[in-house]
Amino acid sequence: MFRVSREQLTFPALKRLRRKSEFDAARARGRRFGNGFFAVTVISNDKSGPRLGLAVALRVTRTAVERNRIRRIIRESFRLHQHTLPAVDVVVSARANARGASAQTLRGSLAALWRQVSERCALSPSS
């Protein structure tokens, strides 16, 4: 189903935000986008590619199963779209509407967001 590209579609720890300081930096100085399901904060980094941070809050979904589902969908979408993105740190937060939405809907919503991020950040790189 997925188009198999030449690039590796891996998602090792290198491509994730793992420290509080990295999240704080993005939150403090990043550009914000969003739609009905997700909010993203983007800040350019000095690495060779994009990195992803997840923020699915407890108040968005009460059950851990639903939070895991949303996180996995975001990660999978980022993994498949990583080569369309510039070298940025992006923090994706789920909004309340994401609870209960079908996986297909969420994937479409995320693809639109990735497009938005690559266009805006290519035009006017922040910082």
Add this chain to the structure above:
RNA sequence: GGAGCCGGCCGGGCAAUCGCUGCCCCGUCCCAUUGGGACGGGGGGGAGGAAAGUCCGGGCUCCGGCGGAUCAGGGUGCCAGGUAACGCCUGGGGGACGGCGUGGUGCGCGCAGCGUCAGCUUCGUGUGCGGCGUACGUUCACGGAAAGUGCAACAGAGAGUAGACCGCCCAAGCCUUCGCUCGAGUCGCUCACGCGGCACGGGCGGGGGACGGCAAGGGUGAAACGGUGCGGUAAGAGCGCACCGCGGCUUUGGUAACAAGGCCGGCACGGCAAACCCCACCUGGAGCAAGGCCAAAUAGGGGAGCAGCGGGUUCCGGCAACGGGCUCGCAGCGCCGAUCCGCGCGCGCUUCCGGGUAGGCUGCUACAGGUUCACGGCGACGUGGAUCGCAGAGGAAUGAUUGCCUCGCGCGGCCGCCUCCUUGCGGGGGCGCUCACCGCGUGACAGAACCCGGCUUACAGGCCGGCUCCCCUU
């Protein structure tokens, strides 16, 4: 074959592609003393029965020296056993409710018999209320109410040494009334005997009553000061008796809770302890963000060593040389090999120590461990043997997509029957859905966060076993 209840088990399978992660192996590179790190490849692991709620019990860790006693606080509460332990589990005992069986009684109805035509009796049946039994089911925070304090709304006459609303009863005493009778008094009539009236008192008999007796029945209530029956009585009542219940003593059985029997007592001692309380037993507190180790940069703390040269001095010591103090200037590094000037940096330098932040490592998964066999035990479980290695993340992995299969459910088609329109092909509507087939849709509760033992709660569907009931076939 179906339905219900109870108990146990499972919680979709296979394949392909793209990914994540801890372990092992290989390769390349970097740092390097064993070794460590980065990247790439391969192998074989990778959520649950509840991982959940965080309600109990432990392990483990730290804290205040917790050695003993007492008190406070908290918890537990029939008995015995199991267990590391428990508020858990197993077995047993008891109570309550229901079911079943049995027997009694009140009321209604029916048949029959007796009869002095008021009724009575037997039987059957419906219904109400107690009793007894129970190898059945469910359920119970199941120690103590003759240590004390307290509570009981509403209803009801009365709620704890209670009470009389309706009701029942006039035996005695009391009140009243009627009849008969006696007594003495008074009045009237009569010459008198005597007769009559009036009120009073006594006796006998009848009726009525409550300011009398009763607590059986009705009624109220969650609960009304033992229950049923017979005797007894004016009516009644443990007033008497039998059985049951209760209490005391005792015998037997049982480890015990308790049960069964005997004797005595005439009933005294109602309920609530999930009200305070009393009794017995248990009990330090906090938690893996516990705790341990390493430790950058920056700022700050402490110790040690080194702190030069020249000038001045109305300071101190000294006879003096000189030494110390104070003060002024120079002194370091970089910018061209050197010098001068200028500019910039620095404003004591070097070194050690401990605290400590980010961060990293550890604690971290091997065990009251799983499976299985034998033996002991009614059982929970225990003992012994064999065998297996079974998640360790950390802004948080264990996934995503597609296809096929399996199973259940729903919808539609197919199929069968009936019916309507049509010459016919065919079409519409209704019912059934047993089996098979096709298509579409749908698939429960829920995500490890130090680890075990339980409890509780959530849960689509399926499988197995037992019991009860119904239908079909032989």
